[in-house]
Amino acid sequence: MRVAMPIVTKRVCSSSEEDIELRRGPWTLEEDNYLIRYIACHGEGRWNLLAKCSGLKRTGKSCRLRWLNYLKPDVKRGNLTPQEQLLILELHSKWGNRIAQNLPGRTDNEIKNYWRTRVQKQARLLKMDSNSTRFRYALRRFWMPRLLREMEEPSPPLTTLSQNSSTPQLLNQASEESPPPPPSHGSLTVGGPVYNFNHYEKNSNSENCTSPIISSSDSINISQLPEISECPTSPPRAFGNTVYDPFLRGCYYGDISSDMESLNLASTSAPGGFEDPVYDCHMVESNWVDDDMADSIWNMDELWQLRKF
DNA sequence: AACAGCAACAACCGCTCTCAT
DNA sequence: TATGAGAGCGGTTGTTGCTGT
Numbered sequence: 001m002r003v004a005m006p007i008v009t010k011r012v013c014s015s016s017e018e019d020i021e022l023r024r025g026p027w028t029l030e031e032d033n034y035l036i037r038y039i040a041c042h043g044e045g046r047w048n049l050l051a052k053c054s055g056l057k058r059t060g061k062s063c064r065l066r067w068l069n070y071l072k073p074d075v076k077r078g079n080l081t082p083q084e085q086l087l088i089l090e091l092h093s094k095w096g097n098r099i100a101q102n103l104p105g106r107t108d109n110e111i112k113n114y115w116r117t118r119v120q121k122q123a124r125l126l127k128m129d130s131n132s133t134r135f136r137y138a139l140r141r142f143w144m145p146r147l148l149r150e151m152e153e154p155s156p157p158l159t160t161l162s163q164n165s166s167t168p169q170l171l172n173q174a175s176e177e178s179p180p181p182p183p184s185h186g187s188l189t190v191g192g193p194v195y196n197f198n199h200y201e202k203n204s205n206s207e208n209c210t211s212p213i214i215s216s217s218d219s220i221n222i223s224q225l226p227e228i229s230e231c232p233t234s235p236p237r238a239f240g241n242t243v244y245d246p247f248l249r250g251c252y253y254g255d256i257s258s259d260m261e262s263l264n265l266a267s268t269s270a271p272g273g274f275e276d277p278v279y280d281c282h283m284v285e286s287n288w289v290d291d292d293m294a295d296s297i298w299n300m301d302e303l304w305q306l307r308k309f
Numbered sequence: 310a311a312c313a314g315c316a317a318c319a320a321c322c323g324c325t326c327t328c329a330t
Numbered sequence: 331t332a333t334g335a336g337a338g339c340g341g342t343t344g345t346t347g348c349t350g351t
Contacts, residue, residue: 024320024321025319025320025321025344025345026319026320026344026345027319027320045336045337046335046336047336047337048335048336049336059321060336060337061321061322061336061337062320062321064336064337064338065319065320065321066319066320068338069319069320070319070320108338108339108340109318109319109320109339110318112339112340112341113317113318113319114317114318116341117316117317117318118317121316
């Protein structure tokens, strides 16, 4: 935690007609302890009342945020594990930042920051909209397999990724911090949701071909992720010795499929309107290699493979 | 060693929604 | 039904540490 003197910037007139100088900025250890003790005695909630009664010169809102995002006992500190990142990547498109409930110990604010600083950064580097099908395809094609590999092999550092990028550093740190149980042949459980990775491999040709589906129940099965029975344009690709996860290939077909179905007419006209991730790869090809892409999560091998589409 | 630029994250702000009165 | 307080969310800002020059 960063320690700094709080800045007093606001004076408000309370109902009791006395001016209260509100403290802003970073919380001090004393304030933290004070808030923790107060909540231990009186419980949380009624934040404005709490702020008033506790003697903390903070707004109720500030007290609430500090408690929920930092001080609450079950708040997990430290970097997000690969499992958590995987969950965020998968669930964010569906539920936005409100997926903290599926990541015990993680807060909405943390997820929001993660999404904005890491994921959206990658989207910018790829010149994609982070909500676009194209970017989701890229996530599934490259980022998620990496996370899956990390989950299976928690220790070895990723050479290409770990050089300059902050995100890969995070990934590696996360792996070291709390090695996850190996999910390679079983389910990954993070809180409520259960991710069944066996399903990816075994059922990659399932007939489930709709858009990404995450069950609204507590059990989330990745086998429900998009797949189609027919390949729209091309067979599964393998690059050199690299064969990508069937699960991701399934997702790839699903995305391509839905895109093709809805946008194949658009593909003949304005390039910018075409939602095909493959097309998008060409869109960014001009500065594909020599810009700061090399500093992103996508390593050069993967970029080259993507480029060959 | 000093500085600048950047990334990450904590915290704040404005707004909306919900619920009790 | 109207209203106000509480709660929560998305966007933004500020601070700090790291890295490159």
